[in-house]
Amino acid sequence: MxxxxxxxxxxxxxxxxxxxxxxxxxxxxxxxxxxxxxxxxxxxxxxxxxxxxxxxxxxxxxxxxxxxxxxxxxxxxxxxxxxxxxxxxxxxxxxxxxxxxxxxxxxxxxxxxxxxxxxxxxxLLTEKVAELGNTCQQLLQLSWSGNSMEEVAQILRVTYGYARKKKSECMARLITLIKQSTQFNSLKW
Structure with missing residues (x-):
């Protein structure tokens, strides 16, 4: 563009x-x-x-x-x-x-x-993160900020197992949104 x-x-x-x-x-x-x-x-x-x-x-x-x-x-x-x-x-x-x-x-x-x-x-990543729910946005931002999953779970007041599972689901959804974007192929991921 x-x-x-x-x-x-x-x-x-x-x-x-x-x-x-x-x-x-x-x-x-x-x-x-x-x-x-x-x-x-x-x-x-x-x-x-x-x-x-x-x-x-x-x-x-x-x-x-x-x-x-x-x-x-x-x-x-x-x-x-x-x-x-x-x-x-x-x-x-x-x-x-x-x-x-x-x-x-x-x-x-x-x-x-x-x-x-x-x-x-x-x-594109920022746009697709914004399309995720608040829980996913918060979880991903906390984990990408250098916090361990234990710290993320503690901050969100959830169990460690739930935080890991939810992060995996959020990442899978984010990857799907990015791959479905019309810009995906032109950005040589």
């Missing part, structure tokens, strides 16, 4: 100055803070941000790229990888050839796509 931040991708492709100015105002600060807190300068931050936008422009113009997560999360991953690469070059720990840089960009996109997929899976 296309994210509402897709408008910024279209602004890059169409050189829409108004939206591009908004993109810089809205997203560059987070990148700047990340780079400044990791031995960079404001000039480094600007360079990395612009490189990330160029990478994104290239991807969008050649592959009909559609954004399905918030742009700030996507840009953050791309910029973080570019900045780590730059730090490695400065420390002379690693020589990056142009082919390696292309792979890094592809890795950044792969990481961003994985992040998007993870967010979509989490959203």
């Amino acid at each position: 296309k994210h509402s931040d897709q408008k910024y991708i279209e602004a890059l492709l169409n050189n829409n100055r108004v939206l591009l100015d908004e993109l810089y105002r809205k997203f560059s600060g987070k990148i700047k803070r990340m780079i400044l807190s990791n031995n960079g300068t404001e000039a480094d931050a600007a360079d990395i941000f612009n490189e990330a936008l160029l990478t994104l422009y290239h991807k969008a113009s050649t592959q009909n790229f559609e954004l399905s997560c918030p742009l700030d999360a996507f840009l953050y991953i791309v910029c973080k990888n570019k900045w780590l690469n730059e730090l490695n070059k400065r420390k002379n720990k690693r020589v990056i050839l142009e082919d390696d840089e292309i792979n890094l960009e592809e890795d950044s996109f792969k990481m961003a796509e994985d992040l998007i997929l993870q967010e979509q899976r989490y959203k």
Whole structure:
């Protein structure tokens, strides 16, 4: 599903100055803070941000790229990888050839796509948990919060055996709801 931040991708492709100015105002600060807190300068931050936008422009113009997560999360991953690469070059720990840089960009996109997929899976899981009854919701949330089943049973004021059996039933129902979802196959579970 296309994210509402897709408008910024279209602004890059169409050189829409108004939206591009908004993109810089809205997203560059987070990148700047990340780079400044990791031995960079404001000039480094600007360079990395612009490189990330160029990478994104290239991807969008050649592959009909559609954004399905918030742009700030996507840009953050791309910029973080570019900045780590730059730090490695400065420390002379690693020589990056142009082919390696292309792979890094592809890795950044792969990481961003994985992040998007993870967010979509989490959203589906959250939606399906909400479809369960209150008892199942509470039991699953308590057990997923790191509580032992003994603690869960004590909190819910039920026997340990009942809590385990009920959790098993709730999980089975949740799995069924997720598998019946139209999104299930597209999320590569």
